[in-house]
Amino acid sequence: MKTPAQHAIPASTLHWLATVPADRPVALLLRHSVRDELPPGDLGYAHPLTPVGARLAGEFGAALRGRLHTLHSSPLQRCLHTAEQLRAAAADTLAIVEDRMLGDPGAYVLDAQLAGENWLRLGSEGIMAHLAERADTLPGTRHPDEGARRLVRHMLDTAGERAGLHVFVSHDILVAVTAARYLGAPTEAERWPRYLEGAFFWRDAGGLHAAYREHHRGGFDDAP
Secondary structure, three states: OOOOHHHOOOHHHHHHHHHOOOOOEEEEEEEOOOEOOOOOOOOOOOOOEOHHHHHHHHHHHHHOOOOEEEEEEOOOHHHHHHHHHHHHHOOOOOOEEEOHHHOOOOOOEOOHHHHHHHHHHHHHHHHHHHHHHOOOOOOOEOOHHHHHHHHHHHHHHHHOOOOEEEEEEEOHHHHHHHHHHHHOOOOOOOOOOOOOOEEEEEEEOOEEEEEEOOEEEEEEOOOO
16 A cells, blocks of 8 residues: 655655765755645645644654754744754754745745735646746746745855755745756646655855756756
8 A cells, every 4th residue: 555645755855865965055945744735715824734744744854863954944833843843853952943035925025915916816836837937027026036046045145154954944836936947847747846845955166056856957056
């Protein structure tokens, strides 16, 4: 009997966790763990993790033990709960820093009201497809390349010079769009990031590296 996809840490997250360099700062933009399905029209601001979500976040936190150096989270409950589970299982006492670049308004939104109207008009699928695949803006948002660049620079600047993992717990659309702007729009059947699926970013002498799912690109400047 197969384990449902949402009941397992994504293999790509574990692969890159084992592959990224240990001698430099690495930023992990991570989708929060499992929550209940959202009713139509619900943005999900108040939805916590499920028991399965708490367990999986703890399992992933255990894999971070000895490697976790900073921990940032979107202010929304499910992201903060994910960060708390990561920290507890990593046996660390790090502060969890609430970071609005990871949520609302985030790196992409300029006008929250207009961005909300986009969501009502296009839905999450439409917004993700537009920002991931097209090169123009939506009302109230930054150009997606600019938003991705701002977010990645923010994460790596926040990480500073300390080698190790710097985790930024966020939401599916931020992970999907940021990865897409650096690595290309997803061609996989599953376009949305799974719970606890993440994109990894680091710099070396050759430039910026981005890794997500089966894709890796390196040796370019910070611009997508």
